Amino acid sequence: MEIILEDIEKSYMVDGEPLPVLGGVSAAVGEGEFVSLIGPSGCGKSTLFNIICGLTGPDRGRVVLGGKTGARAGEVVSYMPQKDLLLPWRTVLDNVILAREVAGENRETARREARELMPLFGLAGFENSYPAELSGGMRQRAALMRAVLARRRVLLLDEPFGALDAITRTRMQQWLLEVWDKFRQAVFFVTHDIDEALILSDRVYVLTPRPARVCLHLEVGLPRPRRAETLTDPRFLALKRQIMRALLG
Amino acid sequence: MFRRNRNIAAPLLFLLSFIATWQAWVWWSGVPAWLLPAPGQVLAALWEMLPVLFRHTQSTVLAAVTGLLAAVLLALALAVLMDFSPWVRRGMYPLLVFSQTVPIIAIAPLLIIWFGYGILPKVVVVALVCFFPVAVSMVEGMEAADPGMVDLLRVMGFTRWQLIKLVRLPAALPSFFSGLKIAGTYAVMGAVIGEWLGATSGLGVYMTRATHAYQTDRVFAAIIIISLVSLLLFGLINLLARLSIPWYFKERSND
Numbered sequence: 036m037e038i039i040l041e042d043i044e045k046s047y048m049v050d051g052e053p054l055p056v057l058g059g060v061s062a063a064v065g066e067g068e069f070v071s072l073i074g075p076s077g078c079g080k081s082t083l084f085n086i087i088c089g090l091t092g093p094d095r096g097r098v099v100l101g102g103k104t105g106a107r108a109g110e111v112v113s114y115m116p117q118k119d120l121l122l123p124w125r126t127v128l129d130n131v132i133l134a135r136e137v138a139g140e141n142r143e144t145a146r147r148e149a150r151e152l153m154p155l156f157g158l159a160g161f162e163n164s165y166p167a168e169l170s171g172g173m174r175q176r177a178a179l180m181r182a183v184l185a186r187r188r189v190l191l192l193d194e195p196f197g198a199l200d201a202i203t204r205t206r207m208q209q210w211l212l213e214v215w216d217k218f219r220q221a222v223f224f225v226t227h228d229i230d231e232a233l234i235l236s237d238r239v240y241v242l243t244p245r246p247a248r249v250c251l252h253l254e255v256g257l258p259r260p261r262r263a264e265t266l267t268d269p270r271f272l273a274l275k276r277q278i279m280r281a282l283l284g
Numbered sequence: 285m286f287r288r289n290r291n292i293a294a295p296l297l298f299l300l301s302f303i304a305t306w307q308a309w310v311w312w313s314g315v316p317a318w319l320l321p322a323p324g325q326v327l328a329a330l331w332e333m334l335p336v337l338f339r340h341t342q343s344t345v346l347a348a349v350t351g352l353l354a355a356v357l358l359a360l361a362l363a364v365l366m367d368f369s370p371w372v373r374r375g376m377y378p379l380l381v382f383s384q385t386v387p388i389i390a391i392a393p394l395l396i397i398w399f400g401y402g403i404l405p406k407v408v409v410v411a412l413v414c415f416f417p418v419a420v421s422m423v424e425g426m427e428a429a430d431p432g433m434v435d436l437l438r439v440m441g442f443t444r445w446q447l448i449k450l451v452r453l454p455a456a457l458p459s460f461f462s463g464l465k466i467a468g469t470y471a472v473m474g475a476v477i478g479e480w481l482g483a484t485s486g487l488g489v490y491m492t493r494a495t496h497a498y499q500t501d502r503v504f505a506a507i508i509i510i511s512l513v514s515l516l517l518f519g520l521i522n523l524l525a526r527l528s529i530p531w532y533f534k535e536r537s538n539d
């Protein structure tokens with residue numbers, strides 16, 4: 036297992052009152068697996084990701100990364116936050132190789148590899164543009180490319196397509212599956228969108244409103260590659276109904 | 285280019301009519317030259333004294349630029365130190381604001397006692413004048429860096445020092461340059477004030493001598509040079525900003 040979360044609890048202090056956000060969440064992500072996390076807005080999905088990354092600690096429970104406790108999160112996971120957070124002062128090319136500079140890797144080597152991958156991420160010709168010159172979809176792809184190029188065993192993607200229109204979003208989903216197929220990293224994926232979760236994932240966790248707990252855990256089991264037709268497959272619709280029932284309580 | 289011309293045209297028109305009115309007033313009223321010289325006479329003095337003015341300008345500019353650089357380096361060191369230690373930050377920030385309330389004019393004579401009549405006291409005056417705007421803009425710029433960005437890079441495994449280099453300093457540059465522009469216009473003035481209080485060369489020295497001799501046209505000539513030099517410094521800083529933060533100007537032009 037790449038990520039094991041055991042009974043994670045977390046509260047924030049808001050105006051002097053404790054606000055329980057996570058009420059004992061348990062989940063796991065296996066090697067090369069695509070796992071989604073669905074939950075209502077504000078239930079604590081981003082908080083859970085921050086805990087996995089070590090940006091904040093859980094009040095109770097245990098996080099095991101890469102099979103051992105106490106591993107430094109950044110060596111196992113690569114995080115793509117809800118905002119793209121590209122560095123405005125770096126060109127696209129220098130943004131996507133950022134994680135490579137931690138290890139003191141030669142910049143030119145990393146750049147060469149990134150240049151070859153630009154077409155796959157739909158960014159060919161924009162290597163030397165600044166983030167401000169890109170469209171929303173391109174910025175998301177650049178942020179994702181940065182996460183992928185970090186070459187960690189797990190990608191944590193927090194609503195990567197949340198801000199995109201429906202058509203771009205569908206395209207990006209297909210394309211994400213290609214990228215996943217090529218790099219074979221495990222993916223832990225946060226979304227509000229049931230269709231998106233089912234089209235992409237091997238397994239889906241559904242969370243309750245705050246304080247969040249897992250109220251449904253599904254094995255998707257639809258054959259890959261998944262296409263537009265999958266959206267009308269009776270098995271797909273049955274799964275969707277099950278998730279909706281869980282979400283609406 | 286067309287818009288630019290129009291932008292220059294309006295202030296130029298006002299300036300020319302101001303100068304024309306001034307010239308006309310001097311002719312018409314017959315006010316003595318030591319009280320108010322006509323613009324034409326100022327220009328003549330400027331032309332005549334150009335070699336001397338040039339020599340004095342050199343030493344003023346040297347003091348101004350050296351002092352400005354010293355202020356920038358000190359501010360950079362302080363900003364980094366404040367980022368590393370919240371304790372230093374809590375202790376220093378109020379002092380920084382307080383230091384601004386000390387009138388530089390009042391301590392300048394002390395500087396001359398301590399550092400003599402050479403270039404050093406002038407540099408210190410300039411550095412003192414410029415330090416505040418530069419330091420505040422740098423510290424606040426570094427604090428305004430997106431915390432999400434800092435977190436993201438921390439997860440990647442960058443050290444504190446690398447975070448400053450990769451995120452905080454670049455994020456501070458736009459704010460830093462606006463502070464530097466203000467400081468740049470103060471710098472030449474600071475050097476001249478330093479020279480008034482005691483020095484052997486510089487535009488301030490030249491002005492003092494001209495004033496004592498009632499050569500008012502030469503005082504005006506020096507004022508013109510001071511304005512031109514300040515303007516030039518401002519332009520240079522602007523150019524430097526354009527070159528070092530091209531991403532910022534692209535961002536703004538997209539809005």
Ligand SMILES: Nc1ncnc2c1ncn2[C@@H]1O[C@H](COP(=O)(O)OP(=O)(O)OP(=O)(O)O)[C@@H](O)[C@H]1O
Pocket residue numbers: 047048049056074075076077078079080081082083117
């Ligand atoms: N640092 C913090 N301090 C106090 N409260 C916080 C903090 N971070 C998050 N919260 C609160 O915790 C709750 C969960 O936030 P979180 O961002 O994890 O939700 P989310 O599930 O990611 O929502 P969304 O789907 O809208 O992104 C929210 O009510 C939020 O106000």
Ligand SMILES: [Mg+2]
Pocket residue numbers: 080081082117193
């Ligand atoms: Mg969130």
